[in-house]
Each structure stands twice: as C-alpha cells, then as structure tokens.
Amino acid sequence: GDSVTQMEGPVTLSEEAFLTINCTYTATGYPSLFWYVQYPGEGLQLLLKATKADDKGSNKGFEATYRKETTSFHLEKGSVQVSDSAVYFCALRRQGSGGGADGLTFGKGTHLIIQP
Amino acid sequence: KAGVTQTPRYLIKTRGQQVTLSCSPISGHRSVSWYQQTPGQGLQFLFEYFSETQRNKGNFPGRFSGRQFSNSRSEMNVSTLELGDSALYLCASSTLTGKDAEAFFGQGTRLTVV
Numbered sequence: 001g002d003s004v005t006q007m008e009g010p011v012t013l014s015e016e017a018f019l020t021i022n023c024t025y026t027a028t029g030y031p032s033l034f035w036y037v038q039y040p041g042e043g044l045q046l047l048l049k050a051t052k053a054d055d056k057g058s059n060k061g062f063e064a065t066y067r068k069e070t071t072s073f074h075l076e077k078g079s080v081q082v083s084d085s086a087v088y089f090c091a092l093r094r095q096g097s098g099g100g101a102d103g104l105t106f107g108k109g110t111h112l113i114i115q116p
Numbered sequence: 117k118a119g120v121t122q123t124p125r126y127l128i129k130t131r132g133q134q135v136t137l138s139c140s141p142i143s144g145h146r147s148v149s150w151y152q153q154t155p156g157q158g159l160q161f162l163f164e165y166f167s168e169t170q171r172n173k174g175n176f177p178g179r180f181s182g183r184q185f186s187n188s189r190s191e192m193n194v195s196t197l198e199l200g201d202s203a204l205y206l207c208a209s210s211t212l213t214g215k216d217a218e219a220f221f222g223q224g225t226r227l228t229v230v
Contacts, residue, residue, distance in 0.1 A: 032215045043120070043206055043221035044159075051216045089159065093215045096172055101215040103149060103161025103174055104208075 002027040006090045006107035013080055014115055021075040021110045023064075023090035031092040033057075033066050033073040034104070038087045047075075047088070085114045118143065120209050120222035128228045134195040137225045141188050141209030147171075148190040149219060150182060153204040162205075165190055166213045194227075202229045 006023045013019060025033070032051045036044040048057030050066035050073065057064050064075045073090060090107040121140040129135050141148050150162040161174035165184035182192045188209075194201055204226050208219035 036221075041223075043223045044208075045221070046218050049216075049218065091159075093217075095215045101164075101172070101213055101217065103164060103172055104151070104159075104219065105161070106159040108158045 002031070002092060002094060002102070002105045004090050004092055004105055004107035006088075006110050008108050008110060010111040010113050012113045012115060015082055016079045017114075019075070019077040019080045019084075019112070021088055021090075021112070023073045023075065023107060025071050025073065025090070025092050027071075027092055027094055027105070029094055030068075031094045033064070034091045034093070035062070035064055035073070035075050036089040036091060036106075038089065038109070040086075044089065080112075080114050082114045082116050085112055087111050120207055120220055122205075122207050122222035122225050124225060125223065126226045126228075128230060129197050131197055131199060131229055133197050134193065135197060135227060137192045137194075137205055137207075137227070139190045139192070139207030139209075139222060141190070141207075142220055145209035145211050145220070146188055147210045147213045147217065148184055148188065149208045149210075150190070150192050151206045151208065152176075153206055153224070154202075159206070162192070164213065171213055197229045199229050201227065203227060 034049045035047040048059040050057040053068035087109045091104045147166045149164040164172045184190045204224045210217040
C-alpha cells in the first residue's frame, strides 16, 4: 500500500538556520503531495502542495519540489523563526478507482523546535 | 469565513459505550473526511463523504461509521468503545473530491475512553 516516510525528530535548530525535512513516498500512479503543519492544540493547516512531477509548492518561505525520480518531497526553508516550531506532516493522495480520491496518507510527523 | 467546526472538543466515555462526533464544514464545501490521530499509529483515514454519499473508506472496523446530511454537516459514530479508540478525531472539508483537493481541518475532538 501507499506510505510516506519522514524523520520524526525532534529536530532542534537555532533561529535563522536553514531547514530541511526529508520526505519520501511509495505509491502507485501519480499522487498529489502535501505538507501540513500542526501547532500545539490545533488541527492541521495546509502549508503547500504539488500535484505533478517537478511542481514546486511554496508558502510562507517554505518550499518543496515534487521529485518523481527519487519519490521525494523534501521541505525547505532558508531562515527559520521561533514561530515555525510545530509538527510538520508530509502526505500524499491518490486518485481512487471510483471517481473520487483515496484519503490522505500521512507520514508520522516531524517535531520541529526552533530556539532563539 | 468560518473554518471547520468540530463538537464537542473533548469527550470522556466508558468502554462499551457509543459516541457521536459532529463536524460542520466550511460553507460551500461538499466533501467531509474524518481522520484518527494517535501517538502510535499517527494520522489514519477513516472515511470521506461527498454530497451525502460515502466515497471512500479506510481500514477501520465496522464499529466506526459516519453520515453526511444535506447541508454537508457530518457525524461520525463509534459503537462499543474500546480503550484503543482514545484519540484525536479530525474532520476535514474541501470544495471538491479528488487527489488535488485542499483539505481544511478542524481542531479535532479529543476522545478519551476509560
């Protein structure tokens, strides 16, 4: 079945450091790929998405490129802030056989801690 | 624009009881999905409803069921609760169904089974 693999952390960085969170996936067909962020006590917020190979999603200084050849969707940010501290989830979604789509398949989440 | 609203936010139930959780999607959204989040298993897809029809279902036992009303509001029911059902249940809505659809999540209902 489909799966998403990402480092769980915690990942601890200093403010203004460069961030990379690796995400690789296993899926048949051509899934769409997503990064979601979850702040303490909150639900998930969509951070960015990419729907086809070589697409780059970007939002709030975060970027990720859909790499089909390496089945990866790594999240990057050039300069992190304390407010970026949260749990980040990589996810994929495939088109289903019945006209709709399968549910989102999530990675385990990466806990990011940014120290001032 | 109001976000996805889930009620109640917290619930404590006894093993063997049943529970109903409610989700009001963003206005105009016709797709509602449910997810279970636990520390051990992470986020797992339960089911999706679109225009009152279940479009897809995850790998959960039949004790987990749901429905969607004509106003797109959705309910999820869990019967014969087990300790392992303790989790954060998240509802997500989107305008369409499809692999590209952006899902907007509520804050969740924290269910504790004792």
